[in-house]
Amino acid sequence: MFAKMALRNLWKYRKRMLVVMIGIVMSVLVMEVIGGMLAGMQTTFFDQILRGSGHVQLHARGWDDRLDAYSIRHLIADPEQLVDEVAALPGVARAEAILGFQAMLVRDGTTIAVEGRGVSPDTSFFDDASTTVVAGSFLSGDRPGLVLSAANARLIGASVGDDVGVFIESARGIPARRTLMVTGLFDSGHVELDGTAVFLRHEAAQTLLGIERSTNEIRIALDDPDHASRFLSEHRELFDRRGVEPTTWRDIHGSLIVFVEISDLLTTVINVFVMIVAASVVTNAILMTVFDRAKTFATLRAIGMKRRRVVSTIVSEGVLLGAIGSAIGLAIGIPVVRYFEAHGLDMGELSQFFGSGQTYYFAFVPGSSATAFGFGVLISVLSALYAGIAVTRVDLRRALEEA
Amino acid sequence: MAMVRLETVHREYPLGTTVVHAVSGVSLAIDTGEFVSIVGPSGCGKTTILNMIGCIDTPTRGAVRFDGTDTRSLSDSAAADLRLKHIGFVFQSFNLVPVLTVRENVELPMMLAHGRPAERRRVSDHLIDAVGLSEFASHKPGELSGGQRQRVAIARALVNGPRLVIADEPTANLDSETGEAVLDVMRRLNREENVTFVFSTHDPDILQYASRIVRLRDGRVEKDNRAPAPETDGALQ
Numbered sequence: 001m002f003a004k005m006a007l008r009n010l011w012k013y014r015k016r017m018l019v020v021m022i023g024i025v026m027s028v029l030v031m032e033v034i035g036g037m038l039a040g041m042q043t044t045f046f047d048q049i050l051r052g053s054g055h056v057q058l059h060a061r062g063w064d065d066r067l068d069a070y071s072i073r074h075l076i077a078d079p080e081q082l083v084d085e086v087a088a089l090p091g092v093a094r095a096e097a098i099l100g101f102q103a104m105l106v107r108d109g110t111t112i113a114v115e116g117r118g119v120s121p122d123t124s125f126f127d128d129a130s131t132t133v134v135a136g137s138f139l140s141g142d143r144p145g146l147v148l149s150a151a152n153a154r155l156i157g158a159s160v161g162d163d164v165g166v167f168i169e170s171a172r173g174i175p176a177r178r179t180l181m182v183t184g185l186f187d188s189g190h191v192e193l194d195g196t197a198v199f200l201r202h203e204a205a206q207t208l209l210g211i212e213r214s215t216n217e218i219r220i221a222l223d224d225p226d227h228a229s230r231f232l233s234e235h236r237e238l239f240d241r242r243g244v245e246p247t248t249w250r251d252i253h254g255s256l257i258v259f260v261e262i263s264d265l266l267t268t269v270i271n272v273f274v275m276i277v278a279a280s281v282v283t284n285a286i287l288m289t290v291f292d293r294a295k296t297f298a299t300l301r302a303i304g305m306k307r308r309r310v311v312s313t314i315v316s317e318g319v320l321l322g323a324i325g326s327a328i329g330l331a332i333g334i335p336v337v338r339y340f341e342a343h344g345l346d347m348g349e350l351s352q353f354f355g356s357g358q359t360y361y362f363a364f365v366p367g368s369s370a371t372a373f374g375f376g377v378l379i380s381v382l383s384a385l386y387a388g389i390a391v392t393r394v395d396l397r398r399a400l401e402e403a
Numbered sequence: 404m405a406m407v408r409l410e411t412v413h414r415e416y417p418l419g420t421t422v423v424h425a426v427s428g429v430s431l432a433i434d435t436g437e438f439v440s441i442v443g444p445s446g447c448g449k450t451t452i453l454n455m456i457g458c459i460d461t462p463t464r465g466a467v468r469f470d471g472t473d474t475r476s477l478s479d480s481a482a483a484d485l486r487l488k489h490i491g492f493v494f495q496s497f498n499l500v501p502v503l504t505v506r507e508n509v510e511l512p513m514m515l516a517h518g519r520p521a522e523r524r525r526v527s528d529h530l531i532d533a534v535g536l537s538e539f540a541s542h543k544p545g546e547l548s549g550g551q552r553q554r555v556a557i558a559r560a561l562v563n564g565p566r567l568v569i570a571d572e573p574t575a576n577l578d579s580e581t582g583e584a585v586l587d588v589m590r591r592l593n594r595e596e597n598v599t600f601v602f603s604t605h606d607p608d609i610l611q612y613a614s615r616i617v618r619l620r621d622g623r624v625e626k627d628n629r630a631p632a633p634e635t636d637g638a639l640q
Contacts, residue, residue, distance in 0.1 A: 001507060001514055008502035299498040302459060303512050303559070304487020306480050397460040400494070401450075 006317040013289050020285040020383075021325045024376045027278030028329025029336075031271055031372040033362075036337030038267045040362035042260055046225075053252050054125060054219035055228045058082070058244040063216075070100035070115065072171050075214040082242055083218055089238075091223050091231055096120055097215040099205040105148070105198065106165035106177075107156040114152070114198045116168075118205020118215070125219055128188040129199060136160035136184035144201050147184035149194040158182050170210040178208055218244070225249060275375060283383040286321075290314055290387040297391050298399035311388035318384025319377065326376030330369055337364045404471060405432035406566060406599060407456050412465035414451050414622075425451040427622040428465070433601060435566065438593045440613035441603045447619040449603035450571055456601060457490050457569045458482040487516055491560025493570035493589075493602070497552040499544040499559070505531060506540045509558045516563050530558035534588055550581030557588055561598065568592075570602035574609060586612045 010017050060074040076082065079097035086095040099118035104111050119126060121139040130138040134150050146164060158164050159182065166178045180200065188194055206212060222231060228248035232239075239246050250257060290297070297310050305313075344359035391399075414426040426448040433439055433456075441449045454460035455467045461475045468474070469485065477485060486492070491512075499508050509527040510518075518526070531540050534554035536547075544552050553573060560568050570589065574582030590612050593600050610616055618626040 001503075001511070004507075005500070005502055012502050295498065296500055299494070299500070300511075301483065302457070302486065302492050302494075302498075304483050304515050304563075306483045308480075309515070397454050400454075400459065400498075 002313050002316065006313065006320055009293070009317060010320060013292065016285055016289040016292070017321060020282050020289070020321050020380070021328070023278050023281040023285065024322060024325025024380055025329040025332070027274050027282075027379065028326045028372045028376040029333045030274050031375060032330060032333030032369055033336055034270050034274075035267065035368035035372060036333075036341070036362040036364055037360075038263055039365045039368060040341065040360065042263060043363040044361055045256075045260060049253055049256060050221075050225055050249055051127070052125060053249060055222040055225045055249045056220040056231060057247045057252060058086075058218040058220070058239065059216065059247070061243050061245055063245055070102050070216065072099075072101055072169075072209055072211060072216055075171075075211060075216055076218060076242070076244055077214055079213075079215040079218060082244070085238065086218065086220055089231075089235060091227055093221040093223050094124060095218060095220045096123055096125060097202055098123075098125070098217045098219050099202055099209070099211075099215045100217060101168060101205065101209055103198070104167040105152070105156055106167060107158050107162070110156045111167075112152060112155055113196075114148070115196045116166075116198050116200065116205065116208075118200055118202040118208075120202060124221070126197075126199065128190055128193055129186040129197060132186045132188045134185050134187045136182070138184050138186070139199060139201050141183065143181065143183065144204065145181035145183040147186060147199040148182065149197065150185040150187045151194045152198070153182065153185050160185060166208065168208060172210065176210075180204075180208075271375070275379060279379045279383060282379050283386060286318065286380075286383045286387045287390065290384075290391050294391055294394065294399055298394070298396055301392070301396055302400060307392040310392050311385065314388035314391070315381055315384045318380045318382075321384075322377035322380025325380065326373040329376055330373055333372070334364065334369060337362045406435050406470060407431075407433040407601075408466075408468045408471075409452070409455070409462075410466045410468065412452075412455060412462040412467060414448070414455065414460065415463045424622055426455075426462070429619075429622070429624055430465075431617065431624065431627070433567075433599065435599055436593070436597045437599050437601075438590060438612070438614040439599075439601045439617060440610055440615070441601065441617045441619060442605060442607075442610065443619035443625070444605060448622040449605075449619060451622075452619070453569050453571050453601065453603055456567075457492060458485055487512060488563060489566050491563070491565040491568040491598075493553065493556045493560050493568060493573045495572040495575045497544070497549070497556045497576075499552055499555055501544055504541050504543055505536060505547070505555050508544065508555055509562055512559060513562050518563075526562055527558070530561055531555075533592070534558045548581070549577050550585060553577060553581075553585050554588060557585065557592075561592060561596070565598065567599045567601065570600065572603055572605070574604065574606065579608065582606070582609060 058076065060076050063074045066074055083095045083097050086092060096119065101116045103116045104113050117126065123130060138147055153159060156164065162182050163179050164182055166180050168176055170176050202215065206214065222228060232246045232248060300310055301307065340362035341364050344361045346359055409429050409431040412426055412429045416423045416425055429452060441452060443449055451460065455462055458474050458477065466473045466475065474482065500511065503511065506527050509530055510523045513523045513526060531537055534557055536551060536554055539547060539551060544555065547555065574585055577585060586609055589600055592598050615629045617624060
C-alpha cells in the first residue's frame, strides 16, 4: 500500500514532481554527456599519442644526455637485427626502426625548418601522414624521395616531381646539402605534423646523414600498453646486451599524462558542481512537495505511524523519482554520446590540442553511465531523506493544528 | 483504575514574549465505556486536553496517565505504538489520506499494526458497512461529502479495535443533520463495542448524546456532570 501511496502521490503532485524530475534528468544528462566528452578526449588523446610514439622506445645508451632533439651521435647499431629480435618477443605487436633528424628545406629562396623521419614505407606509427596522401605516394615506387605536407609544399612552391634542397648536419657534424625529389604530399589536418614533418625511407635517411647500418630509435607497439613496464623488466637482459635504453610511454608522455589526470579531476569537479546545483533544485522541490502534505504525514503519525516509517515512505518516493529521472536522463544522454561517438563533433582548432584533427569523438563508457544513474538516484534519495526528517521533526501537535 | 487519568495537568505554550496558559490544573479520570463530551468556548483548552489524552502532546506540569503509565515517559516510538494499538482519532477536518480509497484509508492503521491482508479486508469491510459506506469503498475522499468523510474517519479510528476514540469537534464541519448522524454512529459503537469516546464540541445541541459532560472555561474544569444519554436510533446515511 505504501508503494501505491508513493506512486499516487507522484501523480497527484505531478507538477512539483516534474520540477524534481527535470532537475534529476538534467543533472544525469549533463554528467553523461560531459563524461562521454571527456572520456572521448582521453581515448582519442591516448590513442593518438600512443599510436604515434609507440609504447616503448629504444635509444642508444647516453641518449638522455643529447643536446638536440634528434641526435645522430647516439646511434643503435644493426637496427634491423634488433627490430627482428624485438618483433619476435611475446606481447609485441610491431617494432620499427626510425631515424629522426633535423633539416631545412630550400627552394626558390624560401627556407623552412623541418623534422625529418626515416621510416619504413609501411610504417604504422605515422599513419596520420601515410593515410592522408593527397598527391603522389607515401615512400613507394621505384624512386621514393621526400614526402612532405601539402601546406609546406605550398610554402616553398614545390609539388610532386620537383627537386628540393635539403640541408642537414651529417653524423660527423659537417653541414651538407643534398637534393631530393618530392614524391608525395600529405594533409593530415594536424597542425604540428603538417607544419614540421617530412618523411623519407629509412635507408635513404641513413644515406642522407651518412650513417650506415644505424638508427637512433626503435619504436615498439605492444598488444597491451599497460604491460610496458613488465615488458621492460622481462627483457632487460636483451636491452643491456644490445646497449640500448628502453623508455615506456608513461615516461615519454609524463607531462601529458598529468594533463589527462587533470582532466579526470576536472570531470570530478564538474560532476560535483552539477550535483550541488541539481541537489539544491531537487531538495527545494521535494521539500515543498513534502511540506504541502505535512497534514497527511502528521495524520499518519497521529494514527500510529512511526517517524522512521514516515521518512521511509518519503524516501521511497525519492527512490522512484530518482530512478525514473535518471533513466530518462540516460535515455537522452546515451544516444547523444553514441551519436557523437560515431559522427564526432566539429570543434575546429580546439580539438587539435587533443590530437584528434578537426573532429572530436565522444566515448561511451558504461561505468560512467552507471555512475551518473547512481548520482541521480542518490541526489533524489538524500533530498527526500532530508525532507522526511524535516517534516517529522515538526511538533506533531503543531503540525496537526497548522494543517 | 481509570483508563485515563489527568492529574493537576498544566499546559503552557510560549507565544512570542508571553506564555499562554492553555490548561491550568485540570484533573480528570475517564473510565472504560464512557461517552465523554468536553465542551466550552473556543480557546478554553478542549483540543489541548484531547491532544494530551491522545499522547500527541504532553503536559508542562502534572501527569497524564494511560492505564497508569505516565505518557511523558514514553518515547516518540512508544507513544506511536500506544496510539496505534489503543487510541483512535477522529479529526475536525477528517484528515484522510487523499490518494487512498475509503477502504485503503480504513485499512491503513491495521496495516501499520501488521494485520494480515484477509483480516484487514474483513474488518475494514465490516466497519465501512457499519458506518453505511459500503457502496463507496472504492471511492477516494475527494469524491465523498463531509459527513461521509467523517464516517470514514470514524471507521479508520476503530479498525484496530482501540479502547479509546478521541474526536476533536467531529461535527464542526458538518451540517446539523449529518452531524447528528455521525454522533449516532459514535454512540452506537460506544454501546455495542464498549469503546470509550472522548469528544470535544462547542455545539450545545449535541450534548444530549453524551453520558458525561466536562465543561471547561479558561483552561479549568468548570463542571463535570454525568447524565444518562437518551436512546437514539439515528439514521446512518
